[in-house]
Amino acid sequence: MKKRYLVLADGTVFEGRAFGADRASIGELVFTTGMVGYIATLTDPSYYGQIVMQTFPLIGNYGVIESDFEGDCCLRGYVVREWCDTPSNFRSQYDLDTFLKNKNVPGVWGLDTRAVTKIIREHGVMNAIICDEVPENLDAVKAYAVRGAVEAITVKSPRRYAAQGEKRHTVALIDYGAKHHIVSELQKRGCEVIELPAGTSAGDILALDPDGVMLSNGPGDPAENVECVAQLRALLGRLPMFGICLGHQLLALAAGGETTKLKYGHRGANQPVRETANGQTYITSQNHGYAVVSDSITNGRVSFANANDGTCEGVDYPELRAFSVQFHPEACAGPRDTMFLFDRFVSLMEEDRHAAE
Secondary structure, three states: EEEEEEEEEOOOOOEEEEEEOOOOOEEEEOOOOOOOHHHHHOOOHHHOEEEEEEEOOEEEEOOOOHHHOOOOOOOOOOOOOOOOOOOOOOOOEEHHHHHHHOOOEEEOOOHHHHHHHHHHHHHEEEEEEEEEEOOOHHHHHHHHHOOHHHHHHHOOOOEEEEOOOOOOOOEEEEOOOHHHHHHHHHHHHOOOEEEEEEEOOOOHHHHHHOOOOOOHHHHHHHHHHHHHHHHHHEEEEEEEOOEEEEEHHHHHOOOOOOEEEEEEEEEEEEEEEEEEEOOEEEEEEEEEEEEEEEHHHOOOEEEEOOOOOOEEEEEEEHHHOOOEEEEEEOOOOOOOOHHHHHHHHHHHHHHHHHHHO
């Protein structure tokens, strides 16, 4: 099998074997610690512009199942220790190599992913290139940056999803890179969902007369999305709002907070989060490289904190009828211990409706 290399921006070279698309690709190299859920990882738009490395050593053993896709594949590359070319699963439609070829994503396997992870943990996230020949000059690798991510992946026109069962509420979902399970969890709770492009104005959202606004996950630097933040600022206090991941960060910026880039981020299905009000700890699924600066929150309160590094994992804005979390309560794949947050959002919309009557 053909040799392929993972070359880090600092010049470190790892030799492996080729699979997936037959091309070179530069991206921001990140690692995720999930033991399962590689299908969700491969189709999570939050990984836009990144080369993703799985720390779990065997990937692909249950094949690819298209009904489990969370969105479009936006990866720049895929790195694994060992990939299974003969998956065994009654739901499997094809193997991982075929998926990567179909999506034009180059992959490399057979290298020491543990060693690469240790470098990233020590030095922080860095750029890398997947290639068949080691380049003599790494200037292009060093210069790469993830830019314009939300604009590149958001829906181009509104989409409507009917509620399951009796319709109770209408939710405007602003798509910054939304995972499909966010839509399905709202549908299960009797919500009609109107998915909107990230650039939709506050006026156009209010014209739809929704009962609440959902802010989705997504990729990139939250501070880059200046216009999105401006529209959220115009919406604050007008309707109940619930933000997840990038939506959490954008909501904080709209409310006057700040964000910062983490050394190597939180990616995986085993991130411990402590609820500040009662000390209860949940294991959560996460995928982000930026965080809200806790001390910058002035008109809300930090509701959840990461039990490992203390970073902000959630904010409540009681006077604005809004709240947000950094982790994924829909958690596909991952623990589903925080699903109650969707119920909380529905209750907030119901309280708002009763207050208006």
